[in-house]
Amino acid sequence: MTKLNIATIENFIFQQLEESLNLPKRELMLETKMILLNSLEVTSTDLIINKKKSVSEKDYHQIKRIIDQRKTGKPLAYIFGEWDFYGQTFYVNKNTLIPRPDTELLIDIAFDTFDKTLPLKILDLGSGSGVIGITLANHYLNSQIFLSDISMNALKIAKKNAAKFNKKITLIRSDWFKSIDEHHFNLIVSNPPYINKNEQHLVSPELKFEPNKALYANEDGLGDIKSICARAKEYLITDGILMLEHGFNQASDILDIFKKNNYKNIKQFKDINQKLRVTLGFK
Ligand SMILES: C[S@@+](CC[C@H](N)C(=O)[O-])C[C@H]1O[C@@H](n2cnc3c(N)ncnc32)[C@H](O)[C@@H]1O
Numbered sequence: 001m002t003k004l005n006i007a008t009i010e011n012f013i014f015q016q017l018e019e020s021l022n023l024p025k026r027e028l029m030l031e032t033k034m035i036l037l038n039s040l041e042v043t044s045t046d047l048i049i050n051k052k053k054s055v056s057e058k059d060y061h062q063i064k065r066i067i068d069q070r071k072t073g074k075p076l077a078y079i080f081g082e083w084d085f086y087g088q089t090f091y092v093n094k095n096t097l098i099p100r101p102d103t104e105l106l107i108d109i110a111f112d113t114f115d116k117t118l119p120l121k122i123l124d125l126g127s128g129s130g131v132i133g134i135t136l137a138n139h140y141l142n143s144q145i146f147l148s149d150i151s152m153n154a155l156k157i158a159k160k161n162a163a164k165f166n167k168k169i170t171l172i173r174s175d176w177f178k179s180i181d182e183h184h185f186n187l188i189v190s191n192p193p194y195i196n197k198n199e200q201h202l203v204s205p206e207l208k209f210e211p212n213k214a215l216y217a218n219e220d221g222l223g224d225i226k227s228i229c230a231r232a233k234e235y236l237i238t239d240g241i242l243m244l245e246h247g248f249n250q251a252s253d254i255l256d257i258f259k260k261n262n263y264k265n266i267k268q269f270k271d272i273n274q275k276l277r278v279t280l281g282f283k
Helices: 004-019 026-039 044-048 057-071 076-080 103-115 130-139 151-162 197-202 205-209 222-234 251-262
Strands: 082-085 090-091 120-126 144-149 169-172 185-190 236-245 264-270 278-280
Touching: 004 026, 004 044, 026 044, 026 076, 026 120, 057 076, 057 236, 057 278, 076 082, 076 236, 090 130, 090 151, 103 185, 103 236, 120 130, 130 144, 130 151, 130 185, 144 151, 151 169, 185 222, 222 236, 222 251, 251 264, 251 278
Parallel strands: 120 144, 120 185, 144 169, 185 236
Antiparallel strands: 082 090, 236 278, 264 278
16 A cells, blocks of 8 residues: 555545535535544644645555445534534534534623623523533633433433533423423523424435424424423523524514514524524513
């Protein structure tokens, strides 16, 4: 075999992914870089200025195993068993949604809304891997944080993440509010399922690896959001906030749902693509 170095391996990964995945070049390059960073003892800088650095056969075989899995469509997050959210790495597996950069908007809005020194009581509803609640726990050091999900398997990963960041967090298995006994939350935050169940066939192949329960909702994707909005006020303090992520084409429906449930000072927020993706309202 010819001597392997970063440059040859980088080309190899890119070509293999290009042949089997229908992704834009920018994403192929990003995935190539992530595979290199995950598999080799290198930094991002090495990948630019140290391309002649040799790669062992053992590392080459490890990379090949990753590529073989990726070729089946399995997302890198599930192959690595971890993914980044708000600058930190969290455990994920097939029972949890892969954290999305879009969801970081919820964190930014929380930071703009609540001073970090406040002793808040926060509920992350449908917590999945726990990225939202645990990220808030990492910044609101005087707060009490509760994570809840209907999936026991997702809660197991959330527990592992809470331990990783050394956070004392209460985990509750609950079908939305059914088993939530705590009240008086300052903030209830959720990234609930909001893809229209009838449009499952339209989604990208990667989404087929993610739990259906994390993605799809009845009533044109609005069913879970309606349930949450209808019940959340019972669990908020006066002037407490319900904050939800939703689809870019759902903003006006969500506004109506918040209004119908008599939330006050309703606000909607745009993501970096200038789409309204988060709605909040005060009790
Ligand atoms: C879109 S995922 C969000 C996961 C995580 N919060 C994130 O942003 O990466 C929605 C989550 O809601 C949970 N879920 C779905 N239906 C639920 C229900 N009826 N009660 C509680 N949680 C539910 C799913 O298990 C999933 O973890």
